[in-house]
Amino acid sequence: MSENPPPEEPRSRxxxxxxxxxxxxxxxxxxxxxxxxxxxxxxxxxxxxxGSGHEAAAEAEPAYRLSPLTLLTSPLNYLRSYLVPVVVAxxxxxxxxxxxMLGGAAVAIAAMVLSGLVTWYTFxxxxxxxxxxxxxxxxxxxxxxxxxxxxxxxxxxxNPLHRMLGLAVVKIEAAAGGGGSEEGKLDAVTAEEAERLxxxxxxxxxxxxxxxxxxxxxxxAPVPGGAAGPDESDTExxxxxxxxWYGYAVFSLGYxxxxxxxxxxxxxxxxxxxxxxxxxxxxxxxxDLYRLAAExxxxxxxxxAAVLVLVLLVAMPLFAxxxxxxxxxxxxLLRRGDALxxxxxxxxxxxxxxxxxxxxxxxxxxxxxxxxxxxxxxxxIVTGLGETATRxxxxxxxxxxxxxxxxxxxLTAFRGTLVRHPRAAxxxxxxxxxxxxxxxxxxxxxLAPLWVAVLLALPALLxxxxxxxxxxxxxxxxxxxxxxVRSGSLRRVxxxxxxxxxxxxxWRQTLFQRRAGLADLELSVGAGSGGYSAxxxxxxxxxxxxxxVTPEMVRPFLESGEPTETAESTESGGLRSRPGGDDAxxxxxxx
Amino acid sequence: xxxxQAAIGSAVLLALLCAGxxxxxxxSWEWVPDWLLRNAWWLPVLYAAxxxxxxxxxxxxxxxxxxxEVTADVVYTRVGWFxxxxxxxxxxRIQTVDHRQGWxxxxxxxxxxxxxxxxHAGSSTIEGLxxxxxxxxxxxxxxxxxxxxxxxx
Numbered sequence: 001m002s003e004n005p006p007p008e009e010p011r012s013r014x015x016x017x018x019x020x021x022x023x024x025x026x027x028x029x030x031x032x033x034x035x036x037x038x039x040x041x042x043x044x045x046x047x048x049x050x051g052s053g054h055e056a057a058a059e060a061e062p063a064y065r066l067s068p069l070t071l072l073t074s075p076l077n078y079l080r081s082y083l084v085p086v087v088v089a090x091x092x093x094x095x096x097x098x099x100x101m102l103g104g105a106a107v108a109i110a111a112m113v114l115s116g117l118v119t120w121y122t123f124x125x126x127x128x129x130x131x132x133x134x135x136x137x138x139x140x141x142x143x144x145x146x147x148x149x150x151x152x153x154x155x156x157x158x159n160p161l162h163r164m165l166g167l168a169v170v171k172i173e174a175a176a177g178g179g180g181s182e183e184g185k186l187d188a189v190t191a192e193e194a195e196r197l198x199x200x201x202x203x204x205x206x207x208x209x210x211x212x213x214x215x216x217x218x219x220x221a222p223v224p225g226g227a228a229g230p231d232e233s234d235t236e237x238x239x240x241x242x243x244x245w246y247g248y249a250v251f252s253l254g255y256x257x258x259x260x261x262x263x264x265x266x267x268x269x270x271x272x273x274x275x276x277x278x279x280x281x282x283x284x285x286x287x288d289l290y291r292l293a294a295e296x297x298x299x300x301x302x303x304x305a306a307v308l309v310l311v312l313l314v315a316m317p318l319f320a321x322x323x324x325x326x327x328x329x330x331x332x333l334l335r336r337g338d339a340l341x342x343x344x345x346x347x348x349x350x351x352x353x354x355x356x357x358x359x360x361x362x363x364x365x366x367x368x369x370x371x372x373x374x375x376x377x378x379x380x381i382v383t384g385l386g387e388t389a390t391r392x393x394x395x396x397x398x399x400x401x402x403x404x405x406x407x408x409x410x411l412t413a414f415r416g417t418l419v420r421h422p423r424a425a426x427x428x429x430x431x432x433x434x435x436x437x438x439x440x441x442x443x444x445x446x447l448a449p450l451w452v453a454v455l456l457a458l459p460a461l462l463x464x465x466x467x468x469x470x471x472x473x474x475x476x477x478x479x480x481x482x483x484x485v486r487s488g489s490l491r492r493v494x495x496x497x498x499x500x501x502x503x504x505x506x507w508r509q510t511l512f513q514r515r516a517g518l519a520d521l522e523l524s525v526g527a528g529s530g531g532y533s534a535x536x537x538x539x540x541x542x543x544x545x546x547x548x549v550t551p552e553m554v555r556p557f558l559e560s561g562e563p564t565e566t567a568e569s570t571e572s573g574g575l576r577s578r579p580g581g582d583d584a585x586x587x588x589x590x591x
Numbered sequence: 592x593x594x595x596q597a598a599i600g601s602a603v604l605l606a607l608l609c610a611g612x613x614x615x616x617x618x619s620w621e622w623v624p625d626w627l628l629r630n631a632w633w634l635p636v637l638y639a640a641x642x643x644x645x646x647x648x649x650x651x652x653x654x655x656x657x658x659x660e661v662t663a664d665v666v667y668t669r670v671g672w673f674x675x676x677x678x679x680x681x682x683x684r685i686q687t688v689d690h691r692q693g694w695x696x697x698x699x700x701x702x703x704x705x706x707x708x709x710x711h712a713g714s715s716t717i718e719g720l721x722x723x724x725x726x727x728x729x730x731x732x733x734x735x736x737x738x739x740x741x742x743x744x
């Protein structure tokens with residue numbers, strides 16, 4: 001893997017000289033430059049200068065390549081994912097002197113190196129005046145251009161290999177039209193280049209947006225960085241993870257189970273390796289011998305596995321803490337300009353930038369174990385963010401008081417109280433939790449041996465506290481600025497959403513709920529999971545609630561002037577079923 | 592139209608079930624218990640009864656529940672039969688307005704209007720509008736949405 005990079009060629013080829021921005025290329029700024037040493041100092045120096053500031057922010061940068069060290073990392077990354085087949089092929093090939101095997105493995109490795117070379121050779125990115133252009137591909141050329149205004153966040157992450165070489169992966173998140181998400185990924189550039197890119201991209205975007213909202217470019221020109229751009233000086237650390245918090249990993253079921261998942265993967269690999277090895281030797285006369293050996297090996301494996309599981313059970317909390325610490329190492333939440341930045345991770349350091357204006361609210365999550373120690377996690381509700389489960393995390397598991405305090409400083413905490421749902425909801429929760437197992441147990445009592453019925457009756461009994469707890473966690477509330485709904489027991493989620501972010505209401509009601517006067521109210525939000533439900537709320541009360549939050553949206557559809565007094569109208573209970581008003585039209589269905 | 596749709600759907604499924612039952616008898620794998628073979632024809636019969644009810648009752652029920660209303664600012668729909676759903680979508684948050692006509696809908700001269708917002712949960716559809724109405728309303732809505740559009744998604 002010691003190929004030299006191909007001879008340097010001019011950075012800007014004829015095809016790339018015309019840019020999407022439309023202005024003539026600024027001569028000096030567009031001259032070919034060394035890709036390894038991006039002209040960060042000049043760029044930074046030019047920006048704050050009075051008068052030149054405007055042009056500096058609007059000028060296009062030359063097209064850069066990825067770091068040449070990518071030549072090393074990308075084959076290695078490929079290798080990692082195909083490690084097992086390649087190694088098996090190599091071993092099996094050497095063992096039986098199968099030239100096809102050896103040749104195949106060699107070709108595979110050569111292909112990885114070659115593809116790394118091709119990627120590096122063809123990959124170019126360029127920060128233009130209005131868009132980021134990414135070109136790649138030798139045979140399938142692709143050219144992606146991301147408008148800078150559309151960029152929602154710039155993530156920087158690096159795995160140990162990257163960090164050893166001083167590289168980082170930059171992920172640019174952008175919203176494409178129609179709600180889909182389109183990403184640009186630069187894998188990999190040098191760490192300084194990554195930081196510089198983040199600064200430049202966010203500043204240019206802020207600049208573009210700033211001009212949009214405030215049509216006074218003259219005023220904005222002298223302070224292009226200070227207007228809205230995230231400045232290094234404008235940071236405020238909200239939270240740095242104290243050492244004792246790693247202990248909370250013990251309460252998280254996911255982390256308790258991690259060792260088992262790792263173990264399962266390991267066994268999968270081993271058995272796969274065995275299977276492939278077996279496949280290679282099928283024609284052998286020693287097949288029977290091999291099978292015997294394999295069986296012995298298998299029983300040995302089972303014994304080893306049993307011991308391992310025992311050890312794991314003992315060491316599980318330890319494993320949990322370690323694996324939790326690996327991913328959450330030195331979790332930091334800080335504000336940089338108008339964005340929240342969450343950094344974490346020991347081996348792979350991950351940094352996620354969430355713009356404040358994209359944050360629509362937050363979620364507090366906990367499970368019963370965590371609740372005994374009143375610990376919660378904090379997650380942001382952000383528009384246009386993929387993989388929210390890991391990336392929107394703002395705070396790791398920690399004491400509720402502290403988490404809420406940070407949430408209040410970083411965002412806005414919910415101050416209202418949650419309204420309990422009617423008693424009828426309790427019955428429904430209980431029924432849901434108990435009934436399936438109870439029915440199964442009853443059926444088993446008639447059809448199957450007694451122990452099956454008892455086995456099934458146990459979860460039915462366990463369902464009682466579960467149902468009660470589910471009911472207790474139900475609630476919704478409104479504190480004037482934010483709306484909150486809460487549900488769930490094993491995984492209780494309290495979502496807090498800013499009032500303005502609500503883009504619609506949906507009530508759902510089954511026949512059974514209608515008899516009890518209940519309904520599920522879902523508030524649609526163009527962020528996070530899209531909708532948050534208040535389950536089994538009283539129908540009339542929830543209509544009044546929605547009316548309180550967005551009166552202009554709900555009031556025209558109420559049955560009469562006063563919504564709360566329409567409880568006697570069982571047919572639609574609050575929302576009218578008949579049209580009214582002058583500009584309203586109705587339609588039905590043609591049968 | 593719902594009746595016809597349900598009828599066709601039921602007929603196809605019924606045919607499949609009959610074929611399945613017949614096939615089961617014909618093949619007679621040894622692992623299939625005997626009582627199942629003998630009673631295989633019950634399944635299609637039960638389903639036929641259910642399908643008849645569904646074809647006759649459900650569309651009427653749905654038609655009775657089905658309401659929609661478009662004001663200057665909000666689109667309101669009420670759909671469902673067994674479980675009902677009320678939905679309010681403010682026009683200012685609408686992102687796209689589609690109107691669609693399947694082959695059966697064209698036969699009956701109706702159309703479906705689909706209103707989409709940034710949240711998948713906040714998108715609503717109005718089925719069975721008159722085709723001309725759907726066209727007009729979708730245009731009006733799109734215009735109005737562009738007028739009222741605010742930046743917040």
